[in-house]
Amino acid sequence: MPQVHDRGGWPTEEPIDREEHILADWERRVDAMHNVLSEKGLRRTDEMRRAIESLPPEQYETMSYYERWTAALEILLLEKGVLTAGEIDARFAELERPE
Amino acid sequence: MTAMTATTDAPTEYQPGDRVRVRVDNPGGHFRTPAYIQGQTGQVAALCGVFANPESLAYGGPGQPRQPLYRVEFDQAQVWPEYRGPASDKILVDIYQHWLEPAASPGE
Amino acid sequence: MTNPSNHAENHQDDGHGHDHPGMLADAELSYYARRARAMESLLVEKEICTPGEIQAMVERIDARSPADGARVVARAWADPQYQARLLSTPEAALAELGYTLPETTPKLAVVENTAEVHHLVVCTLCSCYPRNLLGRPPDWYKSLAYRSRAVVDPRGVLREFGLDLPDSVAVRVLDSTADLRYLVLPRRPAGTEGLTEAELAELVTRDSMIGVTEARTPERAGV
Structure with missing residues (x-):
């Protein structure tokens, strides 16, 4: 049984959905953060792939593309000790409160 | 990125035209050899270059020794028993050398 | 990491349908x-x-956008010697047009579609794509359906994109899993002899450089 990201040849007749969405600002910024951190030597493409592959399969299947990138960014920043879970949770909670 | 103090390259073992078989393996971490192509036999179409090993890079390692990367060509009809297309259809996959082993030529 | 399942109601609202996706207040x-x-x-x-x-x-x-790739393809169509260089030493050929790719991997490879051979690019493991030349990949390229089907049923996928190839054309799928990114050089459409390079570039679509379609004819493109 292949891992969830290893999709080649999985049995499906699902048509290709060719509708394209305009990227939200946060998606473009996640894309950019990965690239900026890469240039600073704080993140590698293969590390990011490995982080995405480590997501629980049911989450991998249902998350959008940049949601996976966001989850991978968090995994890598925690692992490298750049940020802590407590810091992210606290900042996240601040953002949850309407101004 | 980590400074590469000593770069070592695995010596190139295959040439275009060589028959190769993709090893069946699950090293238990990150790897770039799709499951559907494992165990299949194909022909080396090109040497793409020599690259740091992603199985090490993915965990912060140096990726040494670097691995030759080959574009390997497979017959679609052989890879997929249910394949709907002519015998001339091919699939080409880039595979690092340590995933390949020599295969006998057809008829040998 | 907070458990995302606690935020299912928010998860649904990803802001995609909003008129000004960049202007959402944080709480939204x-x-x-x-x-x-x-x-x-x-x-x-x-x-x-x-x-x-x-x-x-x-x-x-x-x-970065497909216009960059289209410019390269149009030059290759207009200049057979440039085309030969693009296929054999793509990075040097791109530098001639002012595109300098990063020193680091991934490397770019260019494959040529002909009357006998049609190439189609996929990344079954993630979403490898020649971003430096085409910009970000389209949503469908990253979809699980495309990644699953492109390798096992490329002709069916091509038909969905409107391209029904006869069996006389060999389909070659490239699964770009490693350190190379593939750009397809589509066939130059017939009846384009008198067109300028800029007009030729108008015929080169993003999808034709992924290999799911052919280039547009001048009639289709209104050139």
Whole structure:
């Protein structure tokens, strides 16, 4: 049984959905953060792939593309000790409160 | 990125035209050899270059020794028993050398 | 990491349908959008990077588009010697047009579609794509359906994109899993002898450079 990201040849007749969405600002910024951190030597493409592959399969299947990138960014920043879970949770909670 | 103090390259073992078989393996971490192509036999179409090993890079390692990367060509009809297309259809996959082993030529 | 399942109601609202996706107040953003916003704000606070660096990177990525690839293809159509260089030493050929790719991997490879052979590119493991030349990949390229089907049923996928190839044309699927990114050089459409390079570039679509379609005819493109 292949891992969830290893999709080649999985049995499906699902048509290709060719509708394209305009990227939200946060998606473009996640894309950019990965690239900026890469240039600073704080993140590698293969590390990011490995982080995405480590997501629980049911989450991998249902998350959008940049949601996976966001989850991978968090995994890598925690692992490298750049940020802590407590810091992210606290900042996240601040953002949850309407101004 | 980590400074590469000593770069070592695995010596190139295959040439275009060589028959190769993709090893069946699950090293238990990150790897770039799709499951559907494992165990299949194909022909080396090109040497793409020599690259740091992603199985090490993915965990912060140096990726040494670097691995030759080959574009390997497979017959679609052989890879997929249910394949709907002519015998001339091919699939080409880039595979690092340590995933390949020599295969006998057809008829040998 | 907060359990995302606690935020299912927010998860649904990813802001995609909003008129001004960049203008959402933080509290209106989805779970992951806020998670990203939180990390960005901390990275800036800790001086890991600056807002300017992130914004400059957004703009650098936004600036790349299929028009860059189309310009390269049009040059190759117009100049057979350039085409030969593009196929044999793509990075040097791109540099001739002012595109300098990063020193680091991935490397670019160019494959030529002909009357006998049609190439189609997929990345079954993730979303490898020649971003430096085509910009970000389209949603369908990253979809599980495309990644599953392109390798096992390429002719069926091509028919969905409107291209029904006869069996006399060999289909070659490239699964770009490693350190190379593939650009398809589509066939030059018939009846384009008198066109300028700029007009030729109008015929070169993003999808034709992924290999799911052919280039547009001058009639279709209105050139």
